Structure formats: structure tokens, C-alpha cells
Amino acid sequence: MSIEFIWQLPTGVSDPRGTRFNYLDYLHQVARAADLSGFDGIQIQNDPQGDESWIVAGYLARSTRHVRLLTEFDASRGSAVYAAKNAVSYQRYSRGRFAWQIGTGGSTEQRRAQGDFANDGDVIPRIEEFITVARGVLTSGSYSFKGKYFEVLNGGFKGPLSNSPVPRIYLSGNTPEAYQLSSRVADVHVFDAVSRDQLEAEIRKLEDLGTRRPHLGLRLSLVARETETEARADAAHYPGRPGLVGSYAQLATQLADYVKMGIGSFIVTAAPHLEEAYRIGEHILPAVRRLLSPSGRDAA
């Protein structure tokens, strides 16, 4: 898998524009900004206080051309077969750009507010069943499964609905159970931004688990400016977000260093989302790609 940069869309904002336009019109512009400025994907977060991610993904799919639609949701959303069947339409209509980031749904209290009464210990096994069943019906014409949470008999999609690519599956979490799950079923395991040393230790925990290695991803916020001084001054306005702060050249080098550690997927965010998508797309992504190309390495 080549290196990918995924732009995180904002979420959960109320809207002052009245009825002629609404927040989704703005999201639409952010998504197009990411598409136009060279990102490989957009991440549509699952925010229980915001719009529902699958609807947003469909809404944005039609007016974007290249970006992967990394759509975050929980395995409590309903039947895995139904999710897979909907995914087939998303794949058909977006020409294979749909991807899944499956989360745990948070604390017991948060999950119950989402209609999810699974025991804490069942959340991760249910994600695994969800993925297993979805993959089964997406890749087989006659698939049966009977588990604790999901069941299907002679399932699977036929004709035009068959052979749609299984959405690439992104998982995260830093517990032993989360790493075990990822080592079995994730295509990409996404780490949260931590220090370089900590990240190395976390990567080792995941990779020590087995022969099957998911690709590695990293979620980062960025404050990128022409000079380091400007970046530091502006970063002071965004306290508490772990991430990278610096000049375009500094950030490009740091991102390339993460690639050398094995990171292949970056889920990045910066505010404001529209303008910063262009800034990072124009100033940083090409620089990182140059550094990572064979000729760029010679030059470095």
C-alpha cells in the first residue's frame, strides 16, 4: 500500500446559515478542497453529537472524484449483512472508494445512549464478528455464519452486487484486546499521536502479536506555517491537541520520518478545515512525496 493522506472532516457544529444553506454545504466544500488539493481520502468521523457518518459519506461521494471515503461507525449500528449490502451500493456508486473505520462506541453509558447494551467485554468480539460476516457476504456467493451477535444463512451478493471490493478496514485502540483484534482483522491499525519513542513501543506491541501485520496509520493534528515562529505562535491558540507544529519543511521531514517508522496512512486535521486542506495539500503533501521518492531521498 502506498502512503496515503486522509483529511479529517469537522463534525458536530450547529449552523448559522439559516435554511438556504446548511452545514453539509460547508462539509461539501471541505471535502472538495481535500479532493482538489491532492489528499487521498477524507475521514468522516462518527460523532454521536453530529451528523450520521454514512449519510455524510454518500452525500459527499457524488461530488468528489478521487478521495477515499473513510467512514467511521460502531458495530452496534445494526445487522452486519445489511451494512455490507449498503456498502456494496456505496462501492458501486463511488467506484470502490468506500472504507470503514469501526470504533467501540465509548463508555458503557455512551453506548447505552446509542441503544447498545453489549457488555464491555463483548464490544471487541462483536467488531470481529461484524467484520467476519461482512467480509463473508461480500466475498462469497453462499455464506453462512452463526455467532453470538450475527447470523446469516446462504448469504452473499449476486450478479452486479457481487465482487465489490470489501471496504478497507481501519481499527484503532491501544489495549491488548484492540491490538489482538487488529492483528487478526484490520487492514490498517491507526495509532494516536504520541511521542516518537512511545509510538515505536506501541508499534512493537502490535507487531509482536502475530504473523499477520496490518498496515500502520497515525492520527495527527498539524499547525503548519511558512516559518516555525509563526507556527508556534498560532499553535498557542490551539492548546491540548497532540500533533506537529512547525514550518512546511519541518513538518514534511517529520512526516517522512514517520513513514520510515512504518506509518503508511496519515489521518490529519487542522483548523479551519477548508483553508488548511489547501495549505497542507499545496505545501506539505508534495514535499513529503518528494522526500519519499527515490530521487528525493538522494537529494535529502
Place this chain on the structure above:
Amino acid sequence: MSIDIFWRIPTHGEPSSHRSRRPFRGDWFPGDDGQRQLGLAGGGDDGFTYIDYLAEIARAAEISGFQGGLLPSFPMTDEPWAISSFLARETRTFRFMIAFQPGFLNPVTAARMTASLQRATGGRTLYNIVTGGGGPAQLWWGDSVGHDDRYARTAEFLDVLRGVWNGRGSFSHRGKFFSVENAGLPETLANESFPEIYFSGSSDAALICAAKHADYYLSWLEPSAQLADKFARVKERTAQLGRRIKCAVRVDVVARATEEEAWREVSRGFENADPALVADFKGGPGSTGDSVGVARQGGLRPRTLNSYRDLIIEPNVWSGFTLLRGGQTNGIVGSYEQVAEKLDQLVQLGADAFILASTPHLEEAYRVGEEVLPLLRGRSGAAPLRAVG
């Protein structure tokens, strides 16, 4: 009271006319769900996907005066939630009637999906709640709940959905199928309007559930007396609960300038129908599920079948549509005036809304919108209404 008129979106490809299975629009292979053809026009991958054609139909429907369209969901079709969200931005007035089975979604997820789609479309979402045909198909979907229990689940789902919708973070429920604690819509979505509910199902369990929850009770076209009786029963049951319900008919039409032309279309389609399909068609229903609606239609089939005329069950009603394409089998055939008159008769029997369809859905949306809808008299029985918009 005006009559609401919807079109249907073919979520499974479609032939370019009723007369023949080919050529076929969409990447489905005519008559064979196990195959696909590449590209929408069958000439190889052309960069388009089926949503490009569906977008054309949705726009044709809104331009020609339909309120919106039903988006059906079956094992071999694309899915309505996907279609609606993909087409939200490029339609203006088209209302998306999403067919789905409540058992397949967490009601809290469904609430947030619906409210977001309402926000994305300016309130153009409505539901066609389906409770399943039963039998092997339900297990294919991953659903093992039995027929009457499924209606109990549908009822509970709609209770919970409404509770969450109005919950403001404090709705709780412990039920047989769903539980939730301190739920509600996000603040940003809390003012979206709750979708209208069209409800399908012909069994007693279905009627009970519809009486409690539906805004519209939706039926296929059945012989007049049978349909009038069904509508009367569901209206009576609903009245007992102190509610009112409207009735809707989902029906295919073949409308032409003259009656002869309309029947010629049907006759050609009948001649070109798959002989195996025609042989199977005689006598009882063709489904192994537990759908009462399918059984009610199957019971009407003749024992001998030599001509399309053997399938005329009432003036201007032909019962062989399933030979031309999948789905329900009774449809209206006639001149523009006759089709409008038949729809008006259905209004007199108790229909308040229609979901119409004809093949091909793009051109026929214009034809029916321009030629038939303006002739409808509607509830008043007096001067024709202008197309409903």
C-alpha cells in the same frame, strides 16, 4: 385534500421498454441475477455507474410533477439509504421514500441517519416500512425472527425511533428487541421533522401495526372489492385507536394516447416473455416466504393462459406484469383518460396517495406526469387537478 403522487425508482436495472427484456439499462444482466454486464449500456466499462441513471430518473420525476419516489430494497437491488444520500444534493424537490426493514438497523442509528438526511435534503425523507417476506430470504438477510414477532419488532422499533427523535437526551426504553438509555438526537438535528411513514404488509399482524404507527397504509393493486375491504379494515382499526390513517396504492401503469396502443404494448411484452416464466405463472403463488401480500396476488391467477387477455381481471387491469419485470403483478392499462379514471376510482375506494411506475422509468415519468396526472380529478370528483408538486 390533495392526492400525493410518487414515482418508483428501479433499484435493479430495467429494460428499455415493457415489450422486451433487451436492451437493458444498468449493469444487471436481463433475466439473470447471477450475471452482470459491464457499463450501463452493456458496451464495457464506460466510467458511469448505475447511480448516474437513477439520478436522471429522480430528476425526471421531480421535473414532471411527482412528489418523489419509492426506493425499493430486495436482495438483488441497490440500497435506498445509499441512493438517497448520493442523490441528496442533485435533486430539489424529490422526496426519498426509503424502503427498509426495521430489524436491520439500530433505532438510534436509524434516527440519526434519518435526521441527517432530513438536514441534507431540507426534509425530503420518508419511509416505506417493510417487515419482510419471510422464509429463506429473511435468513439471507441475517434475520431469524418469525413472521408475527417481526411485526412486534417493527412496532417496538418505531416506538423507540420516535422516542429517540423527541428524546432530548432523556429517552429510555427496555424492550424485547431494543433497549436504550438517555438517548436523543444531537442538538443540531433535534429540530428536523419526523419522516412520514408508508407501511406495507397485508396480514392481520401488519394491519394492527399499521393502525398504530403508519401515516399511510400501502397496498399493491388488488381487485376493487378486495382493496376497498382492506382499506376499510385498516381505517376502522386505526379509528379505534383514535388515530387517522391514509391509504396508498403502489401500481404500475401502461398509459398511451389510445387504449389500443396501450394493450399493444402489453401484448408485445407478453409475446416476448420467457416461456418458462409464463408456465410457472399459472396457478398459485411463486414464493416460498410467508408474505400474505404475495399469496393474495397469486390466488388470482388463471388456470389457462393462451393470450394476454386471459390476464385481464377487471376493465383496464392486467395481472401479468410480473412476466415483464419483477415485483407486483397487477397494473393499469389504458388510454391516458382511462388510467386517470381508474386512479380516480381508487381514490373513491379510499386511496389518498399513489406510487406509480412504468418502464422505462425515465421517459414514462415524463409521459405519466404530462399526460395522466393533469387528468386526475382527485377527491373532489370535480375539475381535474393540476399535477401535484
